[in-house]
Amino acid sequence: MLRSLFIFALALLVEQGARAQGDLSSTNNVTGLAGTWSSNPSVSTGGDFCIPAEMKFNYPNNTGISYSFTDTGFFEEAQYRYTANASNPSCIQATIFWQHGKFGLNDNGSITLYPFSSDGRIQVQDPCAATTNIITYYNQQTLYADWGITIDQSTGNYRLLLNRFDGAKMPYMFLTARPPNMMPTQVLTGANASGQTNSRKRSVMDISLFKRSAAPQRRSLSAEMGILAGLVGVIGSVLGLGLGML
Numbered sequence: 001m002l003r004s005l006f007i008f009a010l011a012l013l014v015e016q017g018a019r020a021q022g023d024l025s026s027t028n029n030v031t032g033l034a035g036t037w038s039s040n041p042s043v044s045t046g047g048d049f050c051i052p053a054e055m056k057f058n059y060p061n062n063t064g065i066s067y068s069f070t071d072t073g074f075f076e077e078a079q080y081r082y083t084a085n086a087s088n089p090s091c092i093q094a095t096i097f098w099q100h101g102k103f104g105l106n107d108n109g110s111i112t113l114y115p116f117s118s119d120g121r122i123q124v125q126d127p128c129a130a131t132t133n134i135i136t137y138y139n140q141q142t143l144y145a146d147w148g149i150t151i152d153q154s155t156g157n158y159r160l161l162l163n164r165f166d167g168a169k170m171p172y173m174f175l176t177a178r179p180p181n182m183m184p185t186q187v188l189t190g191a192n193a194s195g196q197t198n199s200r201k202r203s204v205m206d207i208s209l210f211k212r213s214a215a216p217q218r219r220s221l222s223a224e225m226g227i228l229a230g231l232v233g234v235i236g237s238v239l240g241l242g243l244g245m246l
């Protein structure tokens with residue numbers, strides 16, 4: 001009897017903890033959002049994580065995610081993640097992407113990221129797909145339903161948690177730089193880039209393939225990545241066929 005009461009109380013505690021974590025609005029004023037935040041020191045915005053004009057990524061030594069924000073409304077996002085394949089454990093997908101642009105703090109406590117559409121890049125490596133390693137354009141407007149900055153008890157560092165629109169929690173990120181480490185906060189490639197002509201033409205892999213409306217944004221990251229990987233695979237085979245015919 002005592003034991004089951006204890007377990008019940010424990011369950012209540014866990015439940016409340018989970019709920020408190022979901023509603024971050026009251027905690028997000030501990031310090032400002034401006035700065036660079038990283039879940040792992042090996043992944044950071046800025047630097048040479050991505051060179052969009054060269055369609056190139058420099059792979060970090062470790063997976064992780066990183067976001068930077070400025071007081072003037074600019075953001076940058078860098079992610080390098082593995083996605084397990086439930087049906088085949090040896091088919092682990094590696095996804096690396098980068099984008100930057102403007103962000104808005106909405107009245108209801110959410111954050112929306114509005115990327116510069118010509119600059120974002122993504123590469124999916126899938127050992128089980130027909131073709132891997134293709135880099136394509138990436139432009140994913142993202143809504144974070146709420147966010148909060150707390151102080152980590154063990155390290156005393158500021159810690160940022162973003163909860164995505166669909167309820168997915170991003171890994172905790174620690175403040176690693178203030179002011180933030182970022183690429184120039186302007187359009188870097190494509191027609192809108194100033195003082196720079198990008199000779200690369202968009203081809204079959206135009207990002208419009210990946211554009212989608214608000215509703216499918218609810219899909220989980222892994223589902224999104226699955227679809228992206230599928231598209232990349234299809235594009236890869238089309239390209240492969242084309243090359244074979246030459």
Ligand SMILES: *[C@@H]1O[C@H](CO)[C@@H](O)[C@H](O)[C@H]1NC(C)=O
Nearest residue numbers: 025028029030032033105109
């Ligand atoms: C921080 O708190 C102030 C006063 O309560 C509020 O006006 C402001 O919107 C908050 N800032 C953020 C980013 O939530």
Ligand SMILES: *[C@@H]1O[C@H](CO)[C@@H](O)[C@H](O)[C@H]1NC(C)=O
Nearest residue numbers: 041042043058059060061062
């Ligand atoms: C990755 O690790 C190697 C060897 O430890 C080191 O030389 C290199 O600087 C690291 N790269 C990054 C991006 O941290």
Ligand SMILES: *[C@@H]1O[C@H](CO)[C@@H](O)[C@H](O)[C@H]1NC(C)=O
Nearest residue numbers: 106107108109110112143145
């Ligand atoms: C919060 O505001 C954003 C921007 O206006 C909107 O897209 C989103 O649907 C809102 N979320 C809720 C739960 O109302």
Ligand SMILES: *[C@@H]1O[C@H](CO)[C@@H](O)[C@H](O)[C@H]1NC(C)=O
Nearest residue numbers: 115116117118187191192193
């Ligand atoms: C790029 O240029 C187009 C057309 O001139 C414009 O509609 C668009 O808003 C520009 N994008 C950015 C990010 O400046």
Ligand SMILES: *[C@@H]1O[C@H](CO)[C@@H](O)[C@H](O)[C@H]1NC(C)=O
Nearest residue numbers: 085087088091093128226229
């Ligand atoms: C999982 O692996 C299978 C092959 O075993 C592959 O057909 C499928 O596309 C993979 N799924 C994802 C999401 O990569």
